[in-house]
Structures are given as structure tokens and as C-alpha cells.
Amino acid sequence: MPAKAKWAQLADHLRERIESGELAPGEKLPSTAQLKEEHGVSQTVVRQAIFLLQTQGWVEGVHGVGVFVAEELPQRQDGS
Amino acid sequence: MPAKAKWAQLADHLRERIESGELAPGEKLPSTAQLKEEHGVSQTVVRQAIFLLQTQGWVEGVHGVGVFVAEELPQRQDGS
DNA sequence: CTCTATTTGTACGTATGTATG
DNA sequence: TCATACATACGTACAAATAGA
Numbered sequence A, B: 001m002p003a004k005a006k007w008a009q010l011a012d013h014l015r016e017r018i019e020s021g022e023l024a025p026g027e028k029l030p031s032t033a034q035l036k037e038e039h040g041v042s043q044t045v046v047r048q049a050i051f052l053l054q055t056q057g058w059v060e061g062v063h064g065v066g067v068f069v070a071e072e073l074p075q076r077q078d079g080s
Numbered sequence C: 001c002t003c004t005a006t007t008t009g010t011a012c013g014t015a016t017g018t019a020t021g
Numbered sequence D: 001t002c003a004t005a006c007a008t009a010c011g012t013a014c015a016a017a018t019a020g021a
Helices: A006-019 A032-039 A043-055 B006-019 B032-039 B043-055
Strands: A059-062 A066-069 B059-062 B066-069
Touching (some): A006 A043, A043 B043, B006 B032, B032 B043
Antiparallel strands (some): B059 B066
């Protein structure tokens, strides 16, 4: 099967860090620019990953401040 | 407060057309290019709207063919 | 089978708006 | 006022899959 899209990989990576507790509820994620640099991807990829995690309830973006791990974590959406 | 983002408006619009039955399950949505033209927006806006509807289970995109209304419609995700 | 057109999907870049500190 | 950071939006290019000639 074809490798997942970069944005999906990044979203998986971040979700795993949340589920493992490495990123705790209430904690601030690295900024868009940081993730962009660290993973060598474009803003589009970062935004897409963050957007997915937001829609699934893993994180919450606060305009002008940062993206934070949700206080109440959701159940995983898919069974892949 | 500022009007909703264009992509959110478009997503709402399409979801309403699905819920009303105007777009029936299995039916093909207008192409990205069509929606782009009809609503006078960019591809980004259309893609974002479609992506949201996909993640929420309203539609399913088939590579190279089109975007189709899901056979089994989900419950609304939000309570706005 | 090949070629082409259509369409979705991924990805990059950039500009601007909005909110916070 | 200024810097930082998320959010929206435009444009563009190319890959991948499908369908039709």
C-alpha cells in the first residue's frame, strides 16, 4: 500500500504522542512554524494535520496563542 | 463576530443539501472545479469543505472519479 | 493498448486577517 | 506599537486513478 500522506503521518505521530502521555492534556503543542521546521514539511501539511486532530477532538486551537491538547481525550476514530 | 469562514459556509451548504435530500445517498457531487466556479472561491476552500464532510462521514471521495454522498448518513457532529 | 481528459489527492508557497501578550 | 501565532484564503504544480476515444 502506498505510504500515507505526510499530513496523515504527522497527525498520527502527534496523536501517538498524546495517547502516550508525552503531550499531556492542557499542554501546548509546538507552534506551526516549529512543526514545519522539525518535520521538514510545508505549512499546509502542518495545518492539515492540526485540522484533523481538531475535528477529532484531540487538540484545540486558540487563535493567536497556540494549539493545546484537549482536556478530555476522545476515543480513536478509526480502526485501521 | 465575523461571518464564518468560506469553507465552513460551503460545508454547511453542502451538508444541508444532503440532509434535505436534494443530494441523495450515492449521488455524485459537483466536481471541485464546478464548486470552485459556482461559488466563486478557490480550490483551497472547496477542498477544505469536502475534507471536513469526509471526516464527518457525509461524503466519500473516490480518486479520479468524484465525491459521493455517503450511503449511511452520520448524525450531526455539532450543536450549533 | 495507448493516449487524453477529467477529477480527486497531495504538497508547496505566499499573503492577509485575527487574536493575544 | 510590535512580535508571535493561529486561521483563512489564493494560486500553482504534480501525482494518481479512472473513464472514454
